[in-house]
Amino acid sequence: MSARPPEGDRAETEFEGTPLDVFLLPAAIARALAGCEHVAIGSDGALHAAGALLAQALHGKPRVTILGSRQQLFFSDGGRELFEAAAQGRIDGFLLGGGQIDGQGNLNFMGRGDYPALSVRWPGNFGSPYLYSVVRRVVLVREEHSPRVMVPRVDYISAAGTGGPRTRRTGGPAALVTGRCVFRFDAERQGFALQSVHGGNALHDIRRETGFDFHCDGDVAPQTPPATQPERELLRTRVADALAPTYPGFANKLREAP
């Protein structure tokens, strides 16, 4: 399971949003993972790991398993054990991204265009169709918040946001953390609801940059709380230390941030 944004997007253009406080997204992710007992992090998921490790540093849980890291790897039974443990209910938090995300919480990791004749090919589904169905709380993280990512309908459903009446699901989307805001997923409405906007964004910015409809209580969205002083301190120290063996670059970014 790779958690990083599909490279096809990097090749197209870099996302140019408001420059964010480096601590904001980890803090928002940590809050979205509240209550989880065990969060698994796909390989190449430095930001995800920072959020999960911050939650752990703050609350003593969740347990965090970082795939691809020898140190924080709790599995001894090869790659398939991740999937089996998830279906057993032993992983109740996971993080996913997506080259496209739509208002029903569907995710596309496959590519842009009419599959299989894609105009851009991304790496592919990995375990997303499965983990999205079985992990209780999946937090979606996508820094680029633009109409080309947040689309009315994904070109290809790698992982479906919701199931039908004949589909047994024990998991699904809980929240979507972007470079502009935090949505929570409203299971009853089967869609996203705006929870807070990051500094520098107003509700109309979010509407303009989001290709799908979402629910919003009232005309003004609350601000995403900035990372607190203790959160910043933990991210610079304990979290950075835990990240360093697997993600030295991101660990330094945290250590050196103002």
Added chain:
Amino acid sequence: MSARPPEGDRAETEFEGTPLDVFLLPAAIARALAGCEHVAIGSDGALHAAGALLAQALHGKPRVTILGSRQQLFFSDGGRELFEAAAQGRIDGFLLGGGQIDGQGNLNFMGRGDYPALSVRWPGNFGSPYLYSVVRRVVLVREEHSPRVMVPRVDYISAAGTGGPRTRRTGGPAALVTGRCVFRFDAERQGFALQSVHGGNALHDIRRETGFDFHCDGDVAPQTPPATQPERELLRTRVADALAPTYPGFANKLREAP
């Protein structure tokens, strides 16, 4: 998988047949396993192991896996690996007994009487219903050859000798070696055919002691060839040495036999 006769029988009466040359049955089993690449031996199967190891000493194969023996255990994945390897076709020889055996090759490891109200309870099915279906060449070995073992119809089918048209089977009975004779299993007739009788038994003895019908070419059955001098020598030396760690008693019996 235990291969020894159900203890219920021991408790009833000991089988009193003609005393056999100790080398005769291992030699007959070795011949019945001819062509096998890999034979697995259930725990507590000293006689079976002697036969398989003799075949190996004579022909350079089969490979022999003795369950319950640390030395000759090729599995590293726990008990389930035996069953999986068998279904993969990596075990093409196995040995089974049975408290009752009938003319269709059905085996009863469960007990005597009307299940579940058994008059005698034996240990149970173990893996027999499965291994009998998937291992190409299953050699049945039951020293007691009497009407109470060789029955017209088993009281309970632990393992079925043959399958129906909708049953995919890659395995089944190949032969039945008893204290009186050797039957081969005739897949077309779905029954046993007498192959040879051990010294001291005539065809009418076999008929009298066998509760099921079997095929026989002509009125006189050929004699089971005695173990040859090289076979006796191998059983006393290489085979006994290989058996000794797991079956010291049986190894000594071979070493000390005349």
Added chain:
Amino acid sequence: MIITVEELAARIPDGAHLAIPVDFNAFFSGAAMEVTRHLVRSGRRGLRLLVMPSNGMQADILIGAGCVREIECGAMLMPELGTPPRFAEAMRSGRLSVRDSTCPVIFHGLGAAEKGVPFIPIAGVLGSDVVSRRLDWKVVANPFDAAQDILLVPAIRPDIAVFHAPLADRHGNVWIGRRREIALLAHAAQQTLVTVERIVDEDLMNTPLYEDGTLSNLYVHAVAHCPGGSWPLDAGKDAPGDKQQQRAYFEAARTASGFARWMQDAFMPGVPA
């Protein structure tokens, strides 16, 4: 994570669906006999026992002491001795409900639970009376080849698995070596309780070579330090079983009174009958 064996046994309630591994093995028996002793002593009742895939003395003691309402097994055997006597008697008298199975179905059923699926297909077995007797199993046309039937068996998801292992660390990681089917049991069970011969300070999941045979504490809910905890069965080379007591048990347990006497004299000396 590290608790006493009394506390560990207390986590197994009346009526629990309790899974134990086969108690006879080339590496170590795996039988948590000290836990068995505590269950008997504290009068545990109504257990639904799953043995993976067969068992002998450990299950027989629990049955003889009246702790077990139902057993699911591939077979019951005390190796080199015979059918466990209290099991045979309890079955005969109708006091025990026996769900006879076959060993690979028990592994497959646990494998289905390990994968989080409600059922799993299995090769062979068709034609056996075990299929017609097990109403919870289904024979269906193979969806990938309608001309063939195939047996489907339901997932087995025990409430609790309990076993005895050679070694654990203080984090609750348990070394099981080549007995990997015990990991299957822990993956399938909701809770796993383990007694061990020895507890070490190193993190077994990060100790070269040991890590290859270690069950992660992700699956382990409690560990108790319990040297000799498999007696009279073995706990590996360093704690060989007591063959003489196994045989003495087998002979004594042919009768209820002999069983009671053996339990008092050999298994729980000093405990009033």
Added chain:
Amino acid sequence: MIITVEELAARIPDGAHLAIPVDFNAFFSGAAMEVTRHLVRSGRRGLRLLVMPSNGMQADILIGAGCVREIECGAMLMPELGTPPRFAEAMRSGRLSVRDSTCPVIFHGLGAAEKGVPFIPIAGVLGSDVVSRRLDWKVVANPFDAAQDILLVPAIRPDIAVFHAPLADRHGNVWIGRRREIALLAHAAQQTLVTVERIVDEDLMNTPLYEDGTLSNLYVHAVAHCPGGSWPLDAGKDAPGDKQQQRAYFEAARTASGFARWMQDAFMPGVPA
């Protein structure tokens, strides 16, 4: 059992259904790159590649060199770099048939082959377009709960599995440590070929601790001694990968000519283009 890497590569015929493990892992990459080199050099064609469950550089080289007709994958990624360029180009041009899957389905399909059953159910996945696109998968009503649908996927039984491991013995037992999914691959495949960094005299299946992480030679058909056989990917701590060459490859392989140049200069120096 112990043969040369040339002989080993020669056992993989044109058109083989060839399985390889993911080539990026915390323990060792598992990528038999020296075998890859021989397949390219001898112009192997029409391979049907199964990657367990994803792959990057190794598969991309085979695709770029025209050895591969079809690939089945959970995903294709060169970690920290992106979609493997020759794979993306071959898919775009239609020269490569891509059977997109999802990682757990590949593990489950191999698990079905390991169990000798024609199919296996899997949790979740429903609602994904991967289900509607894969006509060889079936959605059925759960036979144990008719109100629910469940996905069944067919067994995957590759002709040949090939990987690179740290250690083997002269009997063909192969130490894989904690990469147990490689054992799954070997169980599912008809034939398994292995290159290794080191061959030892001891019997690994009877060496304490090593035996816990060893794949039995029951599943191994040939072993070749091949130090550095994963370069430029890693073969564990003692043979770290060459990150610079991985990046150089990723950049060069964006074009067919760049790929050809990198192959000649870096991967197969001295071999005429």
